[in-house]
Amino acid sequence: MRSRRAGKLLWFAATVAIVFAVGSYRQFTQTGESVHFALNYPAEGQSAGGLGARGADGYLVVDVARTGLIKKILQPNVINLSTHWLHNAGDTPRRIRVSAEGFGYPIRWESTDKTWNEEQLEIGRTLDPGEDVTVDLFVTLPRPLPPGDVLASGDIVVHDADTGDRLTVFPVRIVRGAAAAAEAGDCCAP
């Protein structure tokens, strides 16, 4: 009976440990694939956003060396940048348009918002102060990946769809390796 109980405890502890291991692996890959970031508008400098839900670096660095093994084998060249938090940080309701500048590679955009205009890259409705929308970018790099430490570099820009004003310019660097990631952070930091 005692050994049965010990066995149960062992299975329980082993499962918790496996979940931790998987969580650690996910932590390793979360700046390499399916990178989630926060993006605020109108904003400049660090308040523009950054990695994670509350990111406040003012830039985003994606390190392809941290891509998970399966993705590295099957589709290393398509990078997903995703924000659930494209956030109206101002005090004025606005309609917005987004664009990617300077990457030099094809980018596909998506949004779950019903009013999303895929051709204009616009949210068709007015977004209230404090409101969030979800936007995803899929950057397609050449395959095999380009040589060098910096694979792609550009800005995600949020515009006022009515006036055309640039509300936020958010630098993004896609790099290879920890050293390049640190360097890109230095160069992008406002």
Add this chain to the structure above:
Amino acid sequence: MIVVHPSDASTPPAPRAEALRRNRFTRFGFFFLGLAIFYAPFALLGRLVGWIFPASMPGTWVPDVHTNCMRMPVGWLAQPWMWGWMGNNPLYFTPIILLPIAAVAAGPLFCGWLCPAGSFPEFLGRIVPDRFKWDFKGMVEITSVRYGFLVGFLIVPFVAASVCCSFCNFTWMQNTVSALFGNVAPWLYISTTGVLTIVIWIFLLGMFTKGGRGWCLFLCPAGSLMSLASGVTSRFKWLPRVRHDATSCASCSNCEDVCPVRAIDVSKPHESPGAAPMPQVKVNQLLCNVCLDCVRGCPRGCLRYGRAQ
């Protein structure tokens, strides 16, 4: 856990194949009902709640399975700073309050009947012969692993990254339904965790696991929470659960064989040294999803869904 000592009986009769088939067919119907309720393009529940609470769920949302997320709210139980956020969407209370209460009242019927993500690999598994499947029963302590995952799921965000959204079978069920309706875009992007989720959910713990419910057993926090609520309260005899009636049991093990979540143990008398002198049938209420396959499949009608007598 309910322990019953069945009486001696003669040769085991054949299982009630027709009744079992009918039950599975009915559950297959509920699979489509679940799709209509929770999954885009229908997402009837999301639309209904959006209509009742327009302020909390703007009409500009495209409701899908994420509108009634079954994983994040369970994770938020351990994150008090997220409790206020849950008020943004009344459906966030479904997996942590509504369904556990329903599970206390009637068992985790959602899991057995209304969860398409759970039953999809089970139904797919029907095309794979049993000899190609592994049976976790006897290999692992299923209950320990199930609740070990739940505990790990709750605390891992404090020490590493969450495994909530990156390993979400509901998302891939939604992506599958969306693809059937013409939106294949989610399938065009390959992620490591996405591939792992599909392989584990559909194949490893689905089609090639006896019962096809390995994901539900080991990796579904919402299911674990419901089963915990149902299992802990199953000692109250007035609550309906799957119960075993010993009077005419032949301990034929049909119930054990047909159970998709491996929740039934039938031990023959004196099967091992020190075993009980009479055969025992145990329904593990911490695993049972009240699909009723065992009830319909029992050739002598010894299992039933209801109050204890």
